[in-house]
Amino acid sequence: MRWVLAVSLAACVSSQMPVQPDAAGGDAPGDAAPEGVLDWRGRSIYFVVTDRFANGDCTNDDAGGFVTDLANPRAWHGGDFQGLIDRLDYIAGMGFTGIWITPVIAQHHAHAYHGYWGYDWSRIDPHLGDAAKLRELVAKAHAKNIAVMIDTVANHTGRYNFTTPTFPDAAMYHHNGNITDYNNPAQVENNALSGLDDLAQENPAVRAKLLEHIDWLARESRADGFRVDTVKHVPKPFWTEWRAAAKLFSMGEVLSGGVEQVAPYSHVLDATLDYPLYYAMQSAFAKGGSMRQLGNVFAKDAQYADVQLGGTFLDNHDQPRFLCDATVADKQARLRIALAFQFTARGLPILYYGTEQGFGSCSDNRQDMLSVADTNAPLYQWIAKLNRIRASTEALRTGVQRERWQDDTAYAFEREVGTSAAVVAINSSNNVRILPLQNLHVPAGTVLTDALGSGATFVVDAELNLAVRVPAHGVVILTNTP
Structure with missing residues (x-):
């Protein structure tokens, strides 16, 4: 497949100056604070x-001695902020x-390309760029009317x-071993996840540093x-303080298929990723x-604080x-029909990079997109139409x-606000419904x-009924948009 071959061809062309090491005290502060909470x-x-998406600046590829190695699927691969800037039009x-980018703080490991193993929480990771490039x-x-979520x-x-x-003292961590029972709330919150050093948020010094960090990151970026x-994996009361310090929209990851487990976190943050709907869409x-x-x-939507703000996704x-x-x-x-459902149902649809290029690797779900950006790809065009x-x-x-219909092979719903209305029907069967x-x-x-462009029209009758013909493995999106 084309994208597999493209990995070995990946290169970057940069007119950027080399990224300079940060000062000892961290990146220079931004000259303005966030203007307010964006809706x-x-x-x-x-x-x-970010590391897998686009390499716009070759000079930062081996920052900190952790080298870029495209042959190693666990190593850094060179994607950076400049690469993202270069592909904003794409x-x-x-x-x-909106875009959501992986964590930006400094890492300290040859395999920390993903950004989830934070090391120095006062600095931007130089593989990605610096604070000024992030602000750019x-x-x-x-x-381009694109909001940014970090x-x-x-x-x-x-x-x-x-x-x-940032957290130099062993007393700043839990030392309870790995989680072995995910049904035990005390373990989930106080034991280590896959051997990662687990921070003790009940420690006043840790809590203060985390709150200071998120305030800094909001202002800096x-x-x-x-x-x-x-x-x-963090006690709920901490998130109330954290949200107040962040002062920006927050969407939490709660990896569970149960609404009863996920929804409560939408009341301490602004929203959650909709894992219950993910599992249902995956199955259906x-x-x-x-x-x-x-x-x-x-x-069960009523259990969420605001179900319209939940993040829906097909993979990640x-x-x-x-x-x-x-x-x-x-x-x-x-x-195609799953995407149509996702982009018309309630919530904020989130597309994982590469889906629009047909990425489907079973060995690497974070494969490189460094040299692939085909705007003529069928799925790219389909997603553009849905948007x-x-x-x-x-x-x-x-x-x-x-909801207006459900059975084993079909689902339909209507949505209205003001004078705007839509009816969506999905058919997963082999026959017209x-x-x-x-x-x-x-x-x-x-x-x-x-x-979707067929030109077909439907009229709601006097009894408020509507018969909708849906093709096999198809979708119908009806609107009253002029």
Whole structure:
């Protein structure tokens, strides 16, 4: 496949000056604080593992003595902030209004390319650039109406033998061994995750440093929000203080398939990644399971503080690529309807980088995209179309969602806000389905048009009913958008 070959061809062309080492006290402070909390409602988000995405500056490839080695899937591969800047038009071309980037603080390990093993929490990792380059990325993203969300960690450092420049004292960590029982809340919050040095947030010095750090990162980067890693591994009361210090939108990762376990964290942060819906979509679309699972998740939406702010996704850096994980016969068709569902249902749709290029490696779900950016790729074009429909239809961004049909092979819902309305129907079966939707909230006589371009129109009858014909392995998106 083309993207596999592209890895060996990856190179960067840079006009940038070499990245200078940070001063002993960390990066120079930014000259302005964040202007306020940006409303992420209605946005769609493109998620990037920065080191794997685009190498815009070759001079930082071997920063800190941790060299770039494309032949080693666990090593640094050279992606950086300049590479992201260079590809902002590529991201904007798909219609995304937000990006989420992996953690930016300094690491200290040959395999810490992902950014989740924080070492010096007062510095930006020089492999990626410096604070000024990060601010440039944010500013140039803003110029294209793209908000920036930075990943951050407060649960752990790396495997650094319980000492780092930011947390130098062994008393700043828990020493309880690895988690062995994920059903034991005390272990989940106070034991180590996969051997990573577990920070003791109950220690006043640790808590103060974490709060100081997130305030610094918000001001230094001028970003618009934070994706927060391993949230359930830290006691909930800490997150109340952390959120007050961050002063920006926050979306937490709670890796659980149960709404009852995930939703409570949306009341201490602003939102959560929607893992319960991920597992339902994975089963329904990738595995050929019952579409009723989607309705089962939506039925519990009231448990979230604001379900419109939850992050929905089909795969990510911690889960298998959809095209690898799928066991159905026509994986590409299933991916297309899964994306259509994701980009029209409630919440903030998050696309994992490379999905638009058909990435589906089963051996490396964080493969390089360093030399691949084909805007003519079929999935790139499909995602761009879905984002255009979403952008032109307020109901699909912020509207109330109501279920109108569910069975094992079909699911349909309507969304409305103000005068904007949409009806979406999905068919996962091998046959054409005609779904008799009833009791719509859309007014009688409303004309709905197929937003995917067939030109077909549908009229809501006097009894507020609507019969929708959905192709096999297909989707229908109806809107009243002029």
